[in-house]
Amino acid sequence: MERVILTAKQKALRVNLDPAIYGTFAEIGAGQEVVRHFFRAGGASGTIAKTMSAYDKDVSDAIYGHEDKNRYVCETRLRKMINHEYALIEERLDREKHPGKKFFSFANTVATIDFKKRFKGHGWLGIKFQTSPEKSPNEVILHVQLHENEAAQQQETIGVVGVNMLYGCYFYYQNPREFLKSLYDNLQRDQIEVDMVSMNGPDFETLDNRLLSLQLVKNGMTDAVIFSPDGKNLQPADLLYKKNILAIRGSFRPVTKVNIDMIINGYNAFVKEQRVDSDNLQVLFEITLNNLRVDGDIDEQDFLDRADILCSLGQTVLISNYQEYFKLIQYFSTFTNKRMGLIMGVTNMIELFDEKYYRELNGGILEAFGILFTRDLKVYLYPSKGADDEEIMSSKNMPIHPRIRPLYDYLIFNGRVVDLKGYDPEVLAIQSREALNLIKSGESGWEKMVPNYVDVMIKKNKLFGFDPDLFDEKNPELVKDKEGK
Numbered sequence: 351m352e353r354v355i356l357t358a359k360q361k362a363l364r365v366n367l368d369p370a371i372y373g374t375f376a377e378i379g380a381g382q383e384v385v386r387h388f389f390r391a392g393g394a395s396g397t398i399a400k401t402m403s404a405y406d407k408d409v410s411d412a413i414y415g416h417e418d419k420n421r422y423v424c425e426t427r428l429r430k431m432i433n434h435e436y437a438l439i440e441e442r443l444d445r446e447k448h449p450g451k452k453f454f455s456f457a458n459t460v461a462t463i464d465f466k467k468r469f470k471g472h473g474w475l476g477i478k479f480q481t482s483p484e485k486s487p488n489e490v491i492l493h494v495q496l497h498e499n500e501a502a503q504q505q506e507t508i509g510v511v512g513v514n515m516l517y518g519c520y521f522y523y524q525n526p527r528e529f530l531k532s533l534y535d536n537l538q539r540d541q542i543e544v545d546m547v548s549m550n551g552p553d554f555e556t557l558d559n560r561l562l563s564l565q566l567v568k569n570g571m572t573d574a575v576i577f578s579p580d581g582k583n584l585q586p587a588d589l590l591y592k593k594n595i596l597a598i599r600g601s602f603r604p605v606t607k608v609n610i611d612m613i614i615n616g617y618n619a620f621v622k623e624q625r626v627d628s629d630n631l632q633v634l635f636e637i638t639l640n641n642l643r644v645d646g647d648i649d650e651q652d653f654l655d656r657a658d659i660l661c662s663l664g665q666t667v668l669i670s671n672y673q674e675y676f677k678l679i680q681y682f683s684t685f686t687n688k689r690m691g692l693i694m695g696v697t698n699m700i701e702l703f704d705e706k707y708y709r710e711l712n713g714g715i716l717e718a719f720g721i722l723f724t725r726d727l728k729v730y731l732y733p734s735k736g737a738d739d740e741e742i743m744s745s746k747n748m749p750i751h752p753r754i755r756p757l758y759d760y761l762i763f764n765g766r767v768v769d770l771k772g773y774d775p776e777v778l779a780i781q782s783r784e785a786l787n788l789i790k791s792g793e794s795g796w797e798k799m800v801p802n803y804v805d806v807m808i809k810k811n812k813l814f815g816f817d818p819d820l821f822d823e824k825n826p827e828l829v830k831d832k833e834g835k
Contacts, residue, residue, distance in 0.1 A: 353528065355535045358510045359391050361517040366393035370483075371520060373454030374435045375401040378410060379423060379473065380460035383505045384512030399439060423461045425585065428474040428491065431457035436478045436487060445483075453487070454479035456516055460508055462501040471496035471504050472587075475512055479519050481553055488551025490519055492533070493585045495543040495572075507541050523553055530565050545572040546585040559583050560657055561650055567639055567669050568648060574670040574681055576634070579661045589666070590685035594631040596620050597668070597678070598693040601641045602656045603786055604814055605663065607777040608732075610801050615770040616693035616730045625689040625726065635660050636668040636678070655813040659804055674707055676718040679725055689726040696734035696743045699767075703754050719757065729767045735778040742778065744769045792820030794828060 356364070365371055366388060375385040375398065385401045388394045404410035407422065414430040421427070435455035443451070460473030475492045492515060496504040514533050522529040526549060533544055547562050563575035563583050576584045598613050613633065621628045637656065642648050660667050672678040675692065682690055694702070701707065703715075711717045734743045741747065745767060750758045761767045780799045788796035789808065797805040808816050822828075 353532075356517075358387050358513045358536060361513050361535075362387040362391035363393065365517060365520065366391055366397045368520070369396060370450050370452045371397055371454065372399055372448070372451045373397070373456065373479070374399050374439060376431050376435050376455070376457040377401075377403050378405060378427075378431075378459050380458070380462050380501075380505045380508050381405075383460075383509035384456065384458065384516070387509055387513045399443070400435075423459050423473060425474055425491065425493070425588070427459050428457055428476045431455075431459070432476045432478045432489070450483055452480040452483055452520075454516070454519075456512070458508065458512060460496075460504075462496065462504040463499065467499065471501075473508060475508075475515055477516060477519050481520070481523060486552050488519070488523065488549070488553050490515065491546075491548040492544055493546035495545055496541075497543060498541055503541075507537060510536055511542055526554070526557055526562060527565060530562065530569065530571070534571065539570060543572050545575065546583050548583050558654065560654065564642075564648070564650065564653055564669060567671055570671075573672060573677075574668060576666060576668050577657070577661075578666055579664045581657075581661055584666075587685055590632060590682065592630070592686050592688060594620075594626045594688045594690065595634065595682050595686060596631060596691040596693070597634045597636050597682075599636045599638065599641075599675075599678075599698065601782055602635065602637060602660060603641075603652070603782055604656070604789070604800055604808065605659050605804065606780050606782050606785055606799050607774075607801055608780045609782075610663075611774050611777050612693050612695070612732045612770075615732070615772050616691065618772065619730055619768070619770060620691040620728070623689055623691075623728065626691075627688075630688070633666065634668045635665045636670055638673055639669070639671045640673050642669070652814070655811075658811065658813065659807060662807060663801065663804075674718065675702060676721040679722050679727060683725055687726070689728070691728050691730060693730045693732060693770075695732045696748050699729070699731055699745075700748060700750075703750055703758060705751075705754070715754070715757070723761065723766055727766065729761075731767060731769050733769065733773060733778065735775075742775075786814060790815045792817055792824040794821070794825045 377384060382401060382403055385398065388397060404413050414427065414434055417424065417427055432455045435457065439453045439455060454477055456477045458473055458475040462471040463469060472495050476490065478487045478489050480487050494511065496507065498504050498507060511533060514535050518529040518532045522532055544566060547566060548559055549557055549562060560577050560581055563577055566572050566575050574586065576586050576589055578584055596617060598616065600609055602609060617633065620626055642653055657667055670678060672681060679690065705715050708715045708718045731745050745762060785796040785799040808814060809818065
């Protein structure tokens, strides 16, 4: 059945009328915007144990401790708030007097748009909550970007999304996908953007937070999400702020020796640039939503297979809805003005100069390249080779339409596109698609196409449809060798 969308007032009232839900609200920055919905709905005395706003920084520090770099709209501040307030509930309320209560602590720290409209505004929202009195609490954390042009409008939006969040934690916690969708009840994407979510606790033990990141992009709640090598969802601004960024795009299905050779050579070239600080550099393996689609839809297990391998190699992964490179660079530019680098193969470079991808732009390819190369960007071109008798293709002999050739020559002459020199010629002909077909068909030979230990990981965890029985059946000599050893 289709879910009935309640108003913020109806949700607040339903929570208030539940005799088991009881907790505190702590809001700093944008005012008491969430809790007022519960006060206005009626019956709040049965839900709200305490509400507060430590608006003054000195008062806030006295309660929750000092923040490094004087940043108060941050994840660490939010976690201190929900942990501190939840501990106070358990300390001050006698369980014998409240045996049926499901405690919670809700908090947010928000900065709305500034007076001169230079800073759009963003915020962190979190809740620590029980789903039954005898259970340990769960924890849900959100980061949101605020897109409205008036502080009052943003405050109203924070109030609604906060109600949606608290309501969803109690009524949709068993269905995280529905919880994510419910965050936008009575809201639109042009009002607020959820770009990071994390759900942890006893009720989410089997939940992979990377799938939540994928759902954010898939559902249009944001255009890009990032997760770390240990699989944790990251807030993009925290990771990319004022960093040199080096990105490589691919399907990584599976990651091959070519991909590793590309990133090693690209990194070595990038760190030699004058405006690149190797201690302030973030490398990203980017997979577009389009690259995640298998047979027209997104296969979540296939996504996790790719993510598991990249994370095992210690890589940070970016999932984006930016099929065009200029949109990706535009996105990076919201976080940094430092030098950026893109590593791409010849095929992707040829597509970059294909005018059909820019027909929706008024300025066509010139507008797209204006966005790309008015930033401090360098493109590192990895060569290509097909059959053994084919010539290696680089920037010097790749096919470019004569109409676009002057633009291409301009970028080459000014060093904005450079060839990578230290590549391994032995791996140039490796194709991810060929390796994937061999894995699925049970054939051997793909093991030499992937980095060390990746073949072991694919076989052990049966990634990308690997069938050990089919593999043994088609490769009896390998089974015999293994038994002999």
